[in-house]
Amino acid sequence: MLETPEAMISPPLPTVWPRFRQPLRLGVMASGAGTNLAAIAQSIQSGQLHAQIQVVVYNNPQAGVAVRSTRLGLPTVLLNHRDYASREALDGDIVQALQAHDVDWVIMAGWLRCVTSVLIDAFPQRILNIHPSLLPSFPGLKAVEQALAAGVTLSGCTVHHVELAVDSGPVVMQAAVPVQMQDTAVTLQARIQTQEHRIYPAAIALAAMGG
Structure with a gap:
């Protein structure tokens, strides 16, 4: 089976994550x-x-x-x-x-x-958020629409620590999603969301380890 562009850009996550006491x-x-x-x-x-x-x-x-x-x-x-x-x-x-x-x-x-x-x-340092862009690009609302309006060829999602400034905290993990020529906000959001589901649990484990 051929890998999707997202899979090629974002390497597989480990199948076994750390276990805490x-x-x-x-x-x-x-x-x-x-x-x-x-x-x-x-x-x-x-x-x-x-x-x-x-x-x-x-x-x-x-x-x-x-x-x-x-x-x-x-x-x-x-x-x-x-x-x-x-x-x-x-x-x-x-x-x-x-x-x-x-x-x-x-x-x-x-x-x-x-x-x-x-x-x-x-x-x-114990609050995490997930945002549908590769921060620091396109913080705030309508990040997917911002990316499409800017004409970027690569978008994605970011798990980060929460600070007072919107979408500004240290990054824990990111996943990249190529933007396709025919993409709309709906189609790009759907592919980004697939990566969100993939990385968020792993990012939680990584943050808890101090990563």
Whole structure:
């Protein structure tokens, strides 16, 4: 079987990942469909990622992630950002929910809200995010559309530590995705998302090792 361009650019990940003395206790934050949550859960179920998902926090009452999380039997908490007067107040309740479920790593899996020092200071160097571009190129919203508008031939995704500036923290892992001439935002996003599902669980293990 011929390898896809993505496979040739992004080498295979190891089939055996590090096992920690205790499973990593993850709190997942999501705003959308929850496909990265599903990929992380699958890696845990398969024994690749030695972790457990303690809680899923979501901010959009209509988000599909709530259905996925419930089907997986995970504790699920809705904190609707529209109910809060400030980002700090929302983050304060997020911190309380994560701490109540004994979380030690926070995993943003399609969290579409800027976070504040309230959250970052509660979990220093233990918050990860995944972004659909090869950072530092195209930070912020609509990264795929930004890439297409710029006419780049290579895009991808990045797992990085979260800092106050949007999409600015140290990179943990990246995967490259060639941009095809006929690509639209939908088709390119779909191929990038495949790589997100591939690298995010491995990046969590790497970050926990100090990588």
